[in-house]
Amino acid sequence: MSIFALDSNQVMRLASAVSVDTKTEVDESAAAEIFARAAWTGIAEPGDSVAGALVTSLGPVAALTSLVDSWSIERVTAEAVAGGADSIAAHDLALAFDRWRPRLVSSAAITALRQAARVSARLVRPTDSIWPAGVDDLGVHGPIALWVRGIDAALESLSSSVALVGARAATGYGEHMAMELGAGLSDKGVSVVSGAAYGIDGMVHRAVLASGGLTVAFLAGGVDRFYPSGHDALLGRIATVGAVVSELPCGSPPTKWRFLQRNRLIAASSVATVVVEAGRRSGSLNTAAHAASVGRPLGAVPGPVTSPSSAGCHRLIREFDAACVTSVDEVLELASGMAGSAPQPELDLGVDASSERLPPDQLRVLDALSVRSARTTADVARRAGMSMGTTEGALGLLALEGAAIETEAGWRKQKR
Known part of the structure; x- marks a missing residue:
C-alpha cells in the first residue's frame, strides 16, 4: 500500500x-x-x-x-x-x-x-449499511465520509426521521413547542434530527431523550470536542443512546462556514424539516433553504404576530409555501406527504446573519483569523482550506473593510 x-x-x-x-x-x-x-x-x-x-x-x-x-x-x-x-x-x-x-x-x-479510536468514534462510508442514504441527494456536495459516535439504530432511523431546528435565542413559547414536537414525535416512534445548539435545538434533543426516543445531532466540528461546551453532558448522553455525527475529523474546530454547511446534512438526512422558531435573520433558515434545495417537505411553526422571534417562520409560510404546522400530527402529515410531492421551490432567503453577508471566501478567511494571535498567510490558507492566492485576495478585502489587520507577525481579526 x-x-x-x-x-x-x-x-x-x-x-x-x-x-x-x-x-x-x-x-x-x-x-x-x-x-x-x-x-x-x-x-x-x-x-x-x-x-x-x-x-x-x-x-x-x-x-x-x-x-x-x-x-x-x-x-x-x-x-x-x-x-x-x-x-x-x-x-x-x-x-x-x-x-x-x-x-x-x-x-x-x-x-x-487515533483520536477517533480514543473516543470510540467510527468512520461511516457510503458502502456501509448504516450510511444515511438521504445525504446522497446532495450529489457532489455530499459528505465523503461521516464520523459517528453512537448506536447503529440511530443512524438507521434517519430514513424516517424529522429535523426540528430553530433559533438559539429561543423564547419560552419556542422552547415549549420544541418540547411538544420533539417528545410527541418520539412517542410516535419517529427519530428527531437537530444541531445541538443552544435554544430550540437543545430543547428538542432533551425532549426526545426524556421520552426514550432516538435523536441524532449533527456537529460543525469534530465529534471528539462537543460544541457548544455547555451541552457537553447533553451530547455525551446523545452519543450513548443516539448518535453524534460530523463530516469533519476529530480535532476540527467549528466555524461559521462549517455551521452553514452542517445544516445541509440536517436537511438532507431527514425526510422533512420543521423550523420551530426563528427570527427574520436566524441561521436556522439556512437549514430550511437546504431542505428546499433537496426537495424535502418544509414546515414552520407559527408564533405570535407581534414576536420578532417568529418572524422568520411567518416569512417561510407567507413567501415560500412552507406548511403551517401546529401539532405532531401535522408534522407527521408533512413528512408522509414527501412521496410523490411536487419539487420544493429553491429558497433565496437572504439570511445567514452570522456571516454578516460576507462572500463565502471572506467568511472562511475571517473564521481562520484570531483576535489575539497573528497568523501568517500560509497558516490562514491552511485553516481556511483555500489556496494562497485566494486567501491573499480575501485578506486584502477584509483589511479594506476593517475586519482584518496585518502586523509584522501576520494577520489578526480586527475587533469591531
Whole structure:
C-alpha cells in the first residue's frame, strides 16, 4: 500500500479501529479506502464539489494518490472522465489542488484516526449499511465520509426521521413547542434530527431523550470536542443512546462556514424539516433553504404576530409555501406527504446573519483569523482550506473593510 508512504500494517490497525464492521477483518483494500476517506475529510472543506466529483469518479484512494503524487491536471481530468464523471474544468481542478495542498499532512490523518479510536468514534462510508442514504441527494456536495459516535439504530432511523431546528435565542413559547414536537414525535416512534445548539435545538434533543426516543445531532466540528461546551453532558448522553455525527475529523474546530454547511446534512438526512422558531435573520433558515434545495417537505411553526422571534417562520409560510404546522400530527402529515410531492421551490432567503453577508471566501478567511494571535498567510490558507492566492485576495478585502489587520507577525481579526 502506498498512501503517504505509510506502513500497510499501521494503516490497517488505524482503519480497523474506526471501521463500522467489527465482525469482519479489515483487509488491505478496505483499510486503504478508510484511510483515504478519513484523510479527505480533513483535506477538503464540507461541501467541496470538486473533491466530491473527484472522489466519486476516481475513488478515494486514487483521488488521494493524485494529490499526493502531484498528478498533472490533464491526467486527473482524463482519469476522472474515464471514471464516469462529468468533465471537471481544469481551472477548477487547479484551484482545488492549490487549496488542498496546504492540508496534505499525513500526521493530521493519523492523529484524527487515533483520536477517533480514543473516543470510540467510527468512520461511516457510503458502502456501509448504516450510511444515511438521504445525504446522497446532495450529489457532489455530499459528505465523503461521516464520523459517528453512537448506536447503529440511530443512524438507521434517519430514513424516517424529522429535523426540528430553530433559533438559539429561543423564547419560552419556542422552547415549549420544541418540547411538544420533539417528545410527541418520539412517542410516535419517529427519530428527531437537530444541531445541538443552544435554544430550540437543545430543547428538542432533551425532549426526545426524556421520552426514550432516538435523536441524532449533527456537529460543525469534530465529534471528539462537543460544541457548544455547555451541552457537553447533553451530547455525551446523545452519543450513548443516539448518535453524534460530523463530516469533519476529530480535532476540527467549528466555524461559521462549517455551521452553514452542517445544516445541509440536517436537511438532507431527514425526510422533512420543521423550523420551530426563528427570527427574520436566524441561521436556522439556512437549514430550511437546504431542505428546499433537496426537495424535502418544509414546515414552520407559527408564533405570535407581534414576536420578532417568529418572524422568520411567518416569512417561510407567507413567501415560500412552507406548511403551517401546529401539532405532531401535522408534522407527521408533512413528512408522509414527501412521496410523490411536487419539487420544493429553491429558497433565496437572504439570511445567514452570522456571516454578516460576507462572500463565502471572506467568511472562511475571517473564521481562520484570531483576535489575539497573528497568523501568517500560509497558516490562514491552511485553516481556511483555500489556496494562497485566494486567501491573499480575501485578506486584502477584509483589511479594506476593517475586519482584518496585518502586523509584522501576520494577520489578526480586527475587533469591531
